[in-house]
Amino acid sequence: MREFTNPPLASAPPVGGLADVVFDHAQEDPLRAAFGRKDENEQWRDVTAAEFRDEVLALAKGLLAQGIRFGDRVAIMSRTRYEWTLFDYALWTIGAHVVPMYSTSSAEQVFWMLHDAQVSAAVVEHEDHAMTIATVIDRLPQLHKLWQLDSGAVQELYEAGAGIDDEVVHRHRRAVTPESIATIIYTSGTTGRPKGCVISHANFMAEASTVIGLMEPIFTSKRDNGASTLLFLPLAHVFGRMVQVAGVLGKVKLGHQPQMHAAVLLPDLAAFQPTFILAVPYIFEKVFNAARRKAEKDGKSAAFEKAVEVAVRYADAIEAKAWGIGAGPSASLRMQHQFFDKVVY
Known part of the structure; x- marks a missing residue:
């Protein structure tokens, strides 16, 4: 072995x-x-x-x-x-x-x-x-x-x-x-x-x-x-x-939400505006699908899909930089990411 x-x-x-x-x-x-x-x-x-x-x-x-x-x-x-x-x-x-x-x-x-x-x-x-x-x-x-x-x-x-x-x-x-x-x-x-x-x-x-x-x-x-x-x-x-424990140790502002239902989570995510969340994959899937349905209902499907595209490109650029195979997000991509971050919230 x-x-x-x-x-x-x-x-x-x-x-x-x-x-x-x-x-x-x-x-x-x-x-x-x-x-x-x-x-x-x-x-x-x-x-x-x-x-x-x-x-x-x-x-x-x-x-x-x-x-x-x-x-x-x-x-x-x-x-x-x-x-x-x-x-x-x-x-x-x-x-x-x-x-x-x-x-x-x-x-x-x-x-x-x-x-x-x-x-x-x-x-x-x-x-x-x-x-x-x-x-x-x-x-x-x-x-x-x-x-x-x-x-x-x-x-x-x-x-x-x-x-x-x-x-x-x-x-x-x-x-x-x-x-x-x-x-x-x-x-x-x-x-x-x-x-x-x-x-x-x-x-x-x-x-x-x-x-x-x-x-x-x-x-x-x-x-x-x-x-x-x-x-x-x-x-x-x-x-x-x-x-x-990591949040308290790392001086991260911590909020609590007792329910994992997307219908409850989405309003609190919008109100609390966390800079990051840690969860298991199926939670992200539930939140993502609920957000997409809300965007469709509000007539914002195009903006939502563009936000998804920008988020994926931004994440790929960050990952590439972390692995030393890229220069990270361009100024243009960073601006798009910040813009759609506000749109989503």
């Missing part, structure tokens, strides 16, 4: 954990828009790096006040939303292990993951999720806490931790090392029950740094507000989680 190896493009730092960048970025550039989230009027508003740091810190205090300790395992069962990322980083701040569960998981699937990972607390999105866990709660004696996002869990925890000093949280954060467990992700498994895959802080940091290195141009957008992406992949899957 022949073996081929390549040197790693990035490695995890020798100390610290995933949550450190939240505090570092807030100190370096507190007013940078780190996230976009919808308000009560469904309008996107910015969350600065300092605001996110403060929310992570407040939530971490609440979790400590409610008995979550270093090394405890906490499950999250929710669709993709801002609060998932908030809980992820708050739990990582205090050294807890996050166990993600798909929002569509059955009661038996939920039982197996909570039991096998020895989860002591869980965060769910809404009442249906809470009821799913309730049907198996008598078989989970180690599960002591359950918080529901749609019932004010975040505010409840903020208030619970109000009396805890910041330094208590930072002592937990400083105890996290690259080798500490960050998450346990359950795969479907080839046979039998799902298998829990243990992923360390170092694993995620190295992977995210490699992604940023390989895709450096899209992580350093020349747009006025920098790079941004709309995350709609499930955060229970490692791909969605990697997008989240």
Whole structure:
């Protein structure tokens, strides 16, 4: 058997954990828009790096006040939303292990993951999720806490931790090392029950740094507000989680969309205007086909097809340049690309 190896493009730092960048970025550039989230009027508003740091810190205090300790395992069962990322980083701040569960998981699937990972607390999105866990709660004696996002869990925890000093949280954060467990992700498994895959802080940091290195141009957008992406992949899957971690590490403005239906995605893509999106091929196909149908309905078929042609030529030129066999997009092609970028949005 022949073996081929390549040197790693990035490695995890020798100390610290995933949550450190939240505090570092807030100190370096507190007013940078780190996230976009919808308000009560469904309008996107910015969350600065300092605001996110403060929310992570407040939530971490609440979790400590409610008995979550270093090394405890906490499950999250929710669709993709801002609060998932908030809980992820708050739990990582205090050294807890996050166990993600798909929002569509059955009661038996939920039982197996909570039991096998020895989860002591869980965060769910809404009442249906809470009821799913309730049907198996008598078989989970180690599960002591359950918080529901749609019932004010975040505010409840903020208030619970109000009396805890910041330094208590930072002592937990400083105890996290690259080798500490960050998450346990359950795969479907080839046979039998799902298998829990243990992923360390170092694993995620190295992977995210490699992604940023390989895709450096899209992580350093020349747009006025920098790079941004709309995350709609499930955060229970490692791909969605990697997008989240790389986005936070790479200072990409991150938005969340809980639905992958093209009819919902298209308006949010137009409103949020991400500089890039990462997804699996069938999602792009759905969005593309929906956009084409909308263009046809609006009488813009010719403009849409021209935009497709320009986008393909632009992508081919970029790829050729990356492989060292071309000079990249011409000035004319760049202008066409920028023009149709505005047309599409």
